[in-house]
Structure formats: structure tokens, C-alpha cells
Amino acid sequence: MTSTHPGLRPYGFEGPVDYIERITYLIWNRPNRDLELIRRHYSPSTAIHLDAGDLVGDEIVIANTTARLQSYPDFHGVIDDTIWTGSEEEGYRTSMRWTWTGTDTGGTVYGPATGRPVTSTAIANCVVKGETIVEEWLGVNPLALARQLGYPPADAVRATDYPATPRVARPSFEFTRTAEGDLVQRAFAAALEGRAEMGLFASECATAFAPDIQVDGVAALLDWADGLRAALGPLAIEVDDQYSMPASEAMPVRVATQWRITGTGPRGPVEFSLLSHHHLGEGRITAQWLAYDELALAHHGIASPHHPKA
Structure with a gap:
């Protein structure tokens, strides 16, 4: 109820x-x-x-x-x-x-x-x-x-059934932009497009690409993004929702973002969602966690993006 x-x-x-x-x-x-x-x-x-x-x-x-x-x-x-x-x-x-x-x-x-x-x-x-x-x-x-x-x-x-043309619902509400959120949008979207602004990432930024794949360094993020573009061509990147929390004694600045990414695979247009958490320190991203469905891409005939090895 x-x-x-x-x-x-x-x-x-x-x-x-x-x-x-x-x-x-x-x-x-x-x-x-x-x-x-x-x-x-x-x-x-x-x-x-x-x-x-x-x-x-x-x-x-x-x-x-x-x-x-x-x-x-x-x-x-x-x-x-x-x-x-x-x-x-x-x-x-x-x-x-x-x-x-x-x-x-x-x-x-x-x-x-x-x-x-x-x-x-x-x-x-x-x-x-x-x-x-x-x-x-x-x-x-x-x-x-x-x-x-x-x-x-x-x-x-x-072993699994997925929609032929998956479209994750868009939120019916709007989100309020923040300076911290704008930094994450600028940095992460640029990396996905292959033009990372290195000053927005800490040199040893840790990225969790999947629960079994976690790597340090900005090069790992760029390698992963290269794999996405190789599979999907130019990417269109949108933000459906985003909010942030200020630093506290126990935690740094944190930003939650809900992304919508579209491209073209071997079987036609592809759209998938990606949820992320980012940590910020001194105006740079220090850590990031990415949650997206690799199996959805596999159902489109797309191999998982190359995962950098630690």
C-alpha cells in the first residue's frame, strides 16, 4: 500500500x-x-x-x-x-x-x-x-x-531473454544541477567521447568497471571507453538524474549519476543505462563505480568492451 x-x-x-x-x-x-x-x-x-x-x-x-x-x-x-x-x-x-x-x-x-x-x-x-x-x-x-x-x-x-529494442524509462522529474555534478558530467562524458580532460581525474583514479574488474589509473577508463566506441560508434550521452552530497569527516564529496548512452551496433541502434557513483577531492575525480548491463550489450551482438587488466 x-x-x-x-x-x-x-x-x-x-x-x-x-x-x-x-x-x-x-x-x-x-x-x-x-x-x-x-x-x-x-x-x-x-x-x-x-x-x-x-x-x-x-x-x-x-x-x-x-x-x-x-x-x-x-x-x-x-x-x-x-x-x-x-x-x-x-x-x-x-x-x-x-x-x-x-x-x-x-x-x-x-x-x-x-x-x-x-x-x-x-x-x-x-x-x-x-x-x-x-x-x-x-x-x-x-x-x-x-x-x-x-x-x-x-x-x-x-539462457536469458531481453527486449529486442530495450528502452529504459526516463524519469518524469527533473534534477537540480550542482557544481560537483557538472564536473562529473564534463569529465566522464569527455572520457566516453575519447577526449578526457586529465586535470579532472586524479592520476590514480580507481575505477570499478564490474564487480570482478577494478583498475587504477585514468588510462584504464580511456581504454574501456575506446572499447565502447569501437562497438557502438560515436556515443550520444545524456544524464537522466544526478545529485551530490558534500564532504563530511568520514566521506569525500560524492555524486550519483544516472546516464543514458546510445550508439549503433551490428544489429542497429542500441541504448543502455549506466549508473555511477563518483568521489571527488580537490576538484578532481578520485574514484568511480560503474553499474551497467554487459549482458544487454551481448544480446545486441556486442562483445563486452575490452576490460583493462590490473
């Missing part, structure tokens, strides 16, 4: 970080794993937008969560960061990055149980009204899981 008050405090939460992190842990992690909370915090009309297609409604969220936990019974997630914007009067938008681990003892869509351990990182951008997530954009990388389980891309493609 959708909450009627836009804020979180009437429902017993201190704010957006307490809300999104507390319910995530209670739903997913042992010993008090409680999937019934999904019905409380998602509505029958909640849409979760992915390149693999939309998931709509709390019951589908429960079914997908159940399937994941059957594949990885020892599933355990750790939230790395939550960036947010909003207010008690208007509601909130949160961008939560988390890493989960598990062992494939139950089998997956790719095949029977392998007994292999996996690590996955996701970024979930949620629109929260009251204690209900009313809309969500999810950045995940199923192909990274397939890699860790020992399946080649062709097997992962055969």
Missing part, C-alpha cells in the same frame, strides 16, 4: 539512509531475512527499470528475490554507500551501492549448481514517498556473474 505522507519520520525512520539501508538488510540478510517486508515497502504498481525490461509490482520483486536466494542460500549483502536528495515535505531519491556475495549451490538461470563463489555490485536508484519505493532504476551486471560461474557470454545470452 502506498504511503500517504511523503516523509519518513512518521514511519519510524530517521531519514533516507536509515530507511533504505535498514529495509535492504532486513529483506536480504540473515538471520532475520524477511521477504514479507517487500509488500510493505513496494506497491503493486512500483516499477523497477532495467535494461532487461521492467519489473512491475511487489509480487514480482518477491519472486525474483526468492529465486536469487535459492541460487545463493548464503547470500550476504554489504551496503557500500547511499547518496540521497530530497526532504520530508517532498519525499526522497536515494542511490544505494551495495556488494553481495554468495555461493552457487542452488543453480542459476545459466545452469546447475557450480559450487562457485560470486561477488556482485549493484546500484539502485529509488524514488521514495513515505515508506514506499514508488519507482526504481537498477544497475546490475548479470554477465559478470556468468563470468564468475564459468559461463561464456554466448551461454549467458542463450
